[in-house]
Amino acid sequence: MKKSRLDVILDVLDDEYPERESLLDYSNPFELMVAVSLSAQTTDAAVNRVTPVLFRRWPDAESLAQAPLSELEEVVHSLGFFRQKAKNLVGASQRILSEFKGEVPSSMNDLTSLPGVGRKSANVIRGHLWGKPGIIVDTHFGRVCRRLGLTTSKDPVKVEKEIGEMVALERQHAFSMTANFHGRRYCHARKPLCEDCPLSPLCPQLGVEGTGSI
Ligand code: SF4
Missing domain, CATH: 1.10.1670.10 (Helix-hairpin-Helix base-excision DNA repair enzymes (C-terminal))
Known part of the structure; x- marks a missing residue:
């Protein structure tokens, strides 16, 4: 045919x-969620320069959920929209803890319920972590x-x-x-x-x- x-x-x-790996550096689902959330309106390379520091200080949802906003804003400052991004990360971490037992959820509805995670980000996360179909626009x-x-x-x-x-x-x-x-x-x-x-x-x-x- x-x-x-x-x-x-x-x-x-x-x-x-x-090779179809993400250009964002991450080593677990939580780190990918954070990196994708930070990548809005900036480059993957810029995110990769920031995340090593961020992940050292706040390695999981539990610690990031309690991060002082001013300290987190300072770490993500170079990425633009830093206040919103910091607020979203803390909000997403709190929701992961309260609603999803500390694990990054896999359904589109659950992922897009996290602050700062839209359909594009959700498709990136679902595709890379779980091989789910989705068009990333x-x-x-x-x-x-x-x-x-x-x-x-x-x-x-x-x-x-x-x-x-x-x-x-x-x-x-x-x-x-x-x-x-x-x-x-x-x-x-x-x-x-x-x-x-x-x-x-x-x-x-x-x-x-x-x-x-x-
Ligand atoms: S416009 Fe078409 S031919 Fe030109 S670089 Fe893009 S895909 Fe290739």
């Missing part, structure tokens, strides 16, 4: 990016999908729904990661490297003026 264009895109990306993923003509939407919730309906469950997490990596390596926001891109034969944007605005 002839493969669909989407399947070929997924295959090319699978070959190009065989961030700026790179959305841009790559729009340029490939898989969606026209800029609304992350719509993109998640549309792509989630197209991609088989067992390929969703991998596609989320590989499309993200592709956006970082070739499909840059301003100057995509179309001539070197392994998806160029499949991409309607190649050579189209104004790609950078999509």
